[in-house]
Amino acid sequence: MALAVVEELTFSYPDAAPALDRVSLEIEPGEVVLVLGPSGSGKSTLVRALAGLVPWFHGGRFSGRVEVAGRDTRRARPAELAGVVATVFQDPEDQIVLAQVEAEVAFGLENVGTPPAAILPRVGRALDAVGAAHLAGRRVVELSGGELQRVCLASALALEPQLLLLDEPTSQLDPDGAEAFLERAVASGAAVVVSEQRPAAALRHAGRVLFLDRGRIVLDAPRDEAVAWLDEHRPSWTSEPSDKLSQGTPGDVVARVGGARFAYGGGPEVLGGASLELRRGEVVALTGPNGSGKTTLAKIAAGLLEAQAGTVERAGRAAFLLQDPGRYLVRETALDEVALGAGAERARRALADVGLAWAERTHPRDLSSGERERLALATVLVIEPDLLVLDEPTRGVDPERKAELAALLRAQAARRATVVVTHDVVFAQEVADREVSLGSEREALAVA
């Protein structure tokens, strides 16, 4: 018998076109289903429908039927489904409730009425399962994004759910971290539904792939068949990293960092003598595992942080695009937002460059997460910097949009030195002339 049944589900958010349009599917116990699709195609809505959050939490028009473990989600509230279903959302910082790791993982167990004597052992097992047993006594504010994501997975696994829903859960993890995360999720034995924008790792674990487009399922097939379909119809979704580096001819030096050392607030040293040279006309991918100091080095190069030792030289204007696009939403319209750094005409051109010409009068908070990323990019492109640093610009962006972003950065590469801090190997190979990888020893090491 199917664990979850979705039958002719159509759902529209208030005053919007259907996010899901006559979607039907069944999920068997233990099955691993990968959900792919462009930004705004309905992946997150489908995940939320399976958790009962649609329609309970998000108002809108709902028709059709969703049943999980025999319970109709129109009758059972999401809180009543908790335990049978567990969800890990995209942004770990927005789902952490309590201040201490052990209490955070225990939160769901307490809510679903787990016998007190069983709570701590289950918390311990869940933390152990995600390789985070050493974090048990830590405060969540001390954790990195990758560690937080593991705590969120532990919180979900502790519930021992029959259905585990993962909504782009590896967006902040490096490739090894993402692989380990998915391995642990699959090893739990629950049926797993995972939505992803970086499908390479998830494709290795999935038994079945769905592809959504404009709220409809356009593909529902076993993995091998799905890969063949993707190769033919959506090749950007199955792109493998290639050795496409060294596309441009570097010009004058725009920034040079020599032997930089840095530690945050008296903590351990994040950078221990890192060096980096950036020249006009080149795109440099700054890669490395979580916590290796990539963002810190990039901020030092752009002048957002001052190195505590070493030298920094910069020629011209620098711009830095932070990871969180929510930090670029300070005005009432997209045009005003971008025009903050320049005049309206330049702002219009920048919006057109990122494909948001239509959104001039739209409130920035009414844009989707992928559109917000592009708006944020426009706010830094508009100032026409000599050094442009983008920190994880492909987070939450689908492969087709990534290809467009890579093309845009390549087209404007001659104007400036561009640094892309990223975990996205495919994107790095696509866009960069040179890759600089920070290792665990936290020293800059040019690999190409």
Added chain:
Amino acid sequence: MRPTAAAALLAALAVAALLAQQLWPVGAIALVLLCACLRAGRRARPYLWGTLFSAGFVFLLSPLLQSTGWHVLWSGPNVPVLGQLDVTTEELRIAALNALRLAAVGLAFAAYALLLDHDRLIAASTGRRSVLAAALATRLVPTFERDAGGLVEALHGRGLAPEGLRGHAALLSPLLAGSLERGINLAEAMESRGFGRSGRTRLPSPPWSALEVGAVALAVLVVAGAIWL
């Protein structure tokens, strides 16, 4: 020390500061609480500035709004509605007492926010929903501080900087909007983890230690002492 005992002690100090009629015990309470807050290091800064600003405001303004006492230190102009502006020794004493009371209450809250383990406080509470709401609200100040830092950093990354009071005030609206969005996401995550469902259990907690019993006893003594004084 378990947070319930520490919270009882902090609450007792705040209540004692409000009940006491003399300057020296209120000043002593404020000083003790200030020392406790300083243990939190840099994190204490926004709380200390907020408390200092509020208490300073009360101290400066309240003598001008009162008409108490005979020992005039300064006599000012006659202002419509308020009447004659003057400052007397008695008004200054009352202003200092009220400012110190406000400082003590503010510092007690700061110590609660900065030093207590809110998770264990929630676990120990019978009114879990309201204590959880209070704990989440307590995180508002550090979250605002971090978000504001992020907005300013993003502006710096665009080659801009908020200038003056007006520039910083313009960040308030996006800060609030971001906070609302975060609140909705958090509520969704809590609901999906069973929050609000009946039949909740809780992590078992260890028995009370002598130190913790002593702290609660001290809290009772502090309040009794304040009433007696």
